[in-house]
Amino acid sequence: MMNRALTLKILSAVILFGAWEVAGHIPVSFAFPTFLESMGALMRMIGDGTMLDAYAETLRPLAVGIAISAFLGIAIGVWVGLSRFFDWLFSPIFIVMQAAPLAALIPLLVLAYGIGLTSKVLVVCIMAMPVIVLNTAGAVRNTPDSIKEMGRSYLATDLDVILKIIIPAASPVIFAGLRLGISAGFIGAILAELKITPTGVGDIITYSRSIADYPSMY
Template sequence: MTSRKITHRAVLATPGYGTPARGRDRMKLKVMVARTLLIICVLALWQGVVSIGWVDPFWISSPLLVAKELWAQTVGGTLLTDIGVTVFEALIAFVISSVLGIASGLMLARSPFWDTVLAPLIVMLNSMPRVAIAPLIILWFGIGLAAKVITAFTLVYFILLINTLSGAKNVDNDIRTIALLMGASRRDMLLKVTLPSALPWIFAGLNLGLTYSLLGVIVAEILSSNEGLGFVIAHSAGNFNTAGVFAGLIALSLVAWFFAIVMRIVEARLLAWKPSTTSA
């Protein structure tokens, strides 16, 4: 009886025991404070270097100039419009690429023959630099929506294809065998065994693909466009407006951060049975 009491007291004395929620809250607070301090230090150093005169603001601008540029573009309404255009194009490319990439990966997983036949071609196409083929895409499809979506598609499609195919190939053999012994059809194997087992791989690809859809759209907008965040960056650079370039980059970073948060929430809902693969 005495030893049980001692053991129980020892466990209760363990740091963080009995208050996991409080421990998580403290850790979140520490992370937020550390991030905030890091951002403040970087901005202060940036502003200090410019204010002292070590670097001409023409080259790196300054936090104050960038803030003024962001405010001017926001008040004028152009920044929100450009953000909306880029987000719309990126989401269209992401949805189309994800659906086709996941479907292709599952189909190749069901056909080892075609997987072997197409593997070198997939590797070759995926290794092709998209920046190099973006001008060709613009030449074929113009500077409208189609060119941006297709440029982003060439990035995201292969990410989802390869991740889905890898996840489908790594289904536990014991689970597969049990399902077959229980009389599962090919459709049951696909929907109830392969797809659920591949979901962590698919979501890892979706997290990466959502960011790369923005990257593909931005590349196309920088090369040839008259709207969007890529246009803001390219136009500002062409006019030697460094603050405008940083304003566009900051807006793009905020959009990517928002996308990551949304995907993290969706992943947490659908994959509550496993740890999140998404970084904060």
């Protein structure tokens, strides 16, 4: 079964990258390189250290933003999942944040906090936190009542039920939310570098586009 799953993953990657290579040879746009050209540019940037330096710069706001989002997002999500009132109060806010084009808020963040690390961290938090909060709240809310009642039958306090029953039972979905939050936060970090100050990976994208080095841009 594992070999079959691995084979399907490899096959899907081959189909995707093969389609990219074929599409790159179709003379539709000179700004769309082939897969092999893009991989050649990637190897060149890894070899000269450009890519590693760029990712090190991008990871600064990403790491700080994800740490803040994970701490606050899980806490708020547990709170929302346990209380119908706070679910009614906060869930619509995070649902709107998840669906809204949050890139429109970047100019406001720049006006309020400048073009430094703070603005980039806030962009990461805005992108990552809704996913973490909503996943955590849903997991906590859907914890079976039977295991909570079993804990109370053994004289567990409310805090014991939360820490020793609800959170462990909800942990798979919480970690799935963290994984999605990291993905959304990475998008936010790149977006911040493109819109606020061209640093890190965003700087490579901006500079490569300005000199028409499209394989490096991709």
